Amino acid sequence: MMEQFGLLRFIPLIPLAGAALNILFGARLRPQFAGFLACGAVALSFLVSLAVFWLLPASGVFRDVLFIWIDSEPFKAQLSFQADALTAVMLLVITGIGLLIHVYSLGYMGDDEGMTRYFAYLNLFVFFMSLLVLADNLLLLFVGWEGVGLCSYLLIGFWYEDHTNTIAGNKAFIVNRIGDFGFLLGVLLLFWEMGRQGVWTLNFSELERAAHLLRPESVTLITLLFFAGATGKSAQIPLYVWLPDAMQGPTPVSALIHAATMVTAGVYMTARLHFLFSLAPATLAVIATIGALTAFFAATIAVAQNDIKRVLAYSTVSQLGYMFLAAGVGAFSAAIFHLFTHAFFKACLFLGSGSVIHALGGEQDMRKMGGLRRYLPTTYWTYLVAALVISGAPLTAGFFSKDQILWQAYASPNGSTQLWLLAWLTAGLTAFYMFRQLFMVFHGACRVAEPAKARLHESPAAMTVPLVLLALGSIFAGWLGTPDFMWGSVWDPWLQSVLGVQEAVDDAAPGGELFLMALTLGIAALGFLLAFLLYGRESRVAERIAATTIYRWLAHKYYVDEIYDCVFVRPFTACARWLAQIFDPGFIDGFVNGVASTIRAGSLSWRRIQSGDVQHYLFAFLAGTLLIFAYLLGR
Amino acid sequence: MAPLNYYLVLSAIIFAIGVAGVVIRRNFIVILLSIELMLNAVNLTFIAFARYLGSMEGQVIVFFVMTVAAAEAVVGLAIIISIFRHRRSLDPREMQLLKW
Numbered sequence: 001m002m003e004q005f006g007l008l009r010f011i012p013l014i015p016l017a018g019a020a021l022n023i024l025f026g027a028r029l030r031p032q033f034a035g036f037l038a039c040g041a042v043a044l045s046f047l048v049s050l051a052v053f054w055l056l057p058a059s060g061v062f063r064d065v066l067f068i069w070i071d072s073e074p075f076k077a078q079l080s081f082q083a084d085a086l087t088a089v090m091l092l093v094i095t096g097i098g099l100l101i102h103v104y105s106l107g108y109m110g111d112d113e114g115m116t117r118y119f120a121y122l123n124l125f126v127f128f129m130s131l132l133v134l135a136d137n138l139l140l141l142f143v144g145w146e147g148v149g150l151c152s153y154l155l156i157g158f159w160y161e162d163h164t165n166t167i168a169g170n171k172a173f174i175v176n177r178i179g180d181f182g183f184l185l186g187v188l189l190l191f192w193e194m195g196r197q198g199v200w201t202l203n204f205s206e207l208e209r210a211a212h213l214l215r216p217e218s219v220t221l222i223t224l225l226f227f228a229g230a231t232g233k234s235a236q237i238p239l240y241v242w243l244p245d246a247m248q249g250p251t252p253v254s255a256l257i258h259a260a261t262m263v264t265a266g267v268y269m270t271a272r273l274h275f276l277f278s279l280a281p282a283t284l285a286v287i288a289t290i291g292a293l294t295a296f297f298a299a300t301i302a303v304a305q306n307d308i309k310r311v312l313a314y315s316t317v318s319q320l321g322y323m324f325l326a327a328g329v330g331a332f333s334a335a336i337f338h339l340f341t342h343a344f345f346k347a348c349l350f351l352g353s354g355s356v357i358h359a360l361g362g363e364q365d366m367r368k369m370g371g372l373r374r375y376l377p378t379t380y381w382t383y384l385v386a387a388l389v390i391s392g393a394p395l396t397a398g399f400f401s402k403d404q405i406l407w408q409a410y411a412s413p414n415g416s417t418q419l420w421l422l423a424w425l426t427a428g429l430t431a432f433y434m435f436r437q438l439f440m441v442f443h444g445a446c447r448v449a450e451p452a453k454a455r456l457h458e459s460p461a462a463m464t465v466p467l468v469l470l471a472l473g474s475i476f477a478g479w480l481g482t483p484d485f486m487w488g489s490v491w492d493p494w495l496q497s498v499l500g501v502q503e504a505v506d507d508a509a510p511g512g513e514l515f516l517m518a519l520t521l522g523i524a525a526l527g528f529l530l531a532f533l534l535y536g537r538e539s540r541v542a543e544r545i546a547a548t549t550i551y552r553w554l555a556h557k558y559y560v561d562e563i564y565d566c567v568f569v570r571p572f573t574a575c576a577r578w579l580a581q582i583f584d585p586g587f588i589d590g591f592v593n594g595v596a597s598t599i600r601a602g603s604l605s606w607r608r609i610q611s612g613d614v615q616h617y618l619f620a621f622l623a624g625t626l627l628i629f630a631y632l633l634g635r
Numbered sequence: 636m637a638p639l640n641y642y643l644v645l646s647a648i649i650f651a652i653g654v655a656g657v658v659i660r661r662n663f664i665v666i667l668l669s670i671e672l673m674l675n676a677v678n679l680t681f682i683a684f685a686r687y688l689g690s691m692e693g694q695v696i697v698f699f700v701m702t703v704a705a706a707e708a709v710v711g712l713a714i715i716i717s718i719f720r721h722r723r724s725l726d727p728r729e730m731q732l733l734k735w
Contacts, residue, residue, distance in 0.1 A: 610734050611731060613734075614727055
């Protein structure tokens, strides 16, 4: 059921207009005004999204066709937007949480010189992200996909005076490029394979109708290529390395782009193309395995980080792993549900860390914090709530969404005990690293250096109000998707129209879900206890742990960056240097210059025939004429 | 009456002498004379054919050629005089400025 809904186009276009105004006229406006303009644009966009969400009929689709973009018989692509249940959810996350983060930025970036530029980029990001989720064909989705990557790059390197920020931005962009290359290949291959069946389209609904025409092996290859794109954008093994470095950007950016929205684009894409992924069991197995491994691997690294934002960055990678685990076992609805709840609590955590960094004047090392609970009460309480939620405290959002994933990983036909075990261990690690961080930052003795300590202050209302709202959201967002033995899920039926009815979980042991839940709670409580024992009290154990080899491995992130550097970056740069310094000047230039000098030498000798003597010319003329005569006569 | 071939052969010989003169001689005035020789060889051919075919057109062309040859001689001699005033020489080998 399709309905025309003309308002749809305004969701991306208003932020685009905001960005354009700020870019074109921002220099002449007061910086504060630029911020309000950006916030207003996103607020309007949020209102329209709410209207879409409200008016969208069950299992209905809103469409808004702007114009025909590509008309090349037999292929035709429209620039048109569509909103179904999945898109509506994503829109609410993007514009809703985006709005809170915009407001927060008013406080956080209040005294930054580049505020106009900052808000222009942020609005541009909202434009591309909503374009990505509103796209009704793969090409338009790809435009959004690349656009958010660009905004991510621009915002990571926002403080470009510091060279490390620029490097981090480049790293994010290049690593994403590798994934995007796979994604683009997937699109082209899909286009080609569909074309061989006579279906020239990239439109989602038409693809879904024709998906069964594809050969199984080509579906597997196509979906694997798509997943390669997702590993880049959503920071999965092996391309996750850019996300921790992306924390060089301003903290609200980390919250919006690198936690709540952009990095979930891969999950969204997987859910959007679930009809293809469902046809490729091999790909699903790969996705589930990579998701579970990433979740576990990143959580172990997070345990040993001392930078407040890096802990959260690895936590994000880990939670994204959860989402892919869910998608990999076929539980796309659970993946999107976790995406939704994660957006709240991780944005809350990032903004809370931003509040701490703001209060400390830019300090990010947790070893130089401690005891901040007394100085930043609001931040502390919201942080505590979010930490509880991400650790899976009962009746909070993280509890419901994570348990759904764990249950699916165990009980779904594609799931297995190993996958569940990894996810289960990750749950314990999550509680451990979150409370380690909480204790290090907010509890214990205050280790802040003296001049900064005097200036400690709670953040302004523009920053605390979003924190409180997000903390509330973290608790209550999960109540949309409770398990069946409570009041059941309103979430799954809502998404069923898009994602299809999931295969019924074979519930051999009644109460199995309850049992797993108890196990998860158990390990999370264990993680909390361990964190309390090691970091919650004054003890020297933590220091002794920090001296062990395994801790050093974790603190250095398993030396993955160093390995990548040795295996890929160095050979590549060496190769490039050889090309630039030896091959190019020697061979390419040698060839070009050789041609030129040969011709020059030839010309120098041949120009002698132009003697300037009229009689020579006449003689040549005569000889030519005689030759022509001879030819004509002899023929 | 002498056969046509005699005229044609004579004309070819005169033309060849003219060509050789233009290419070989080192004096502009002689070169100009050789050009006149070539023109007149052609004229002879025209006349011979006009007689042979009993047509007037060849004879008309000859008048045109003579007119043009007269004009050409005037312009050519004027140029030669001008060159001589400048360079005190009529040797074409010394007029080689337009090269390379």
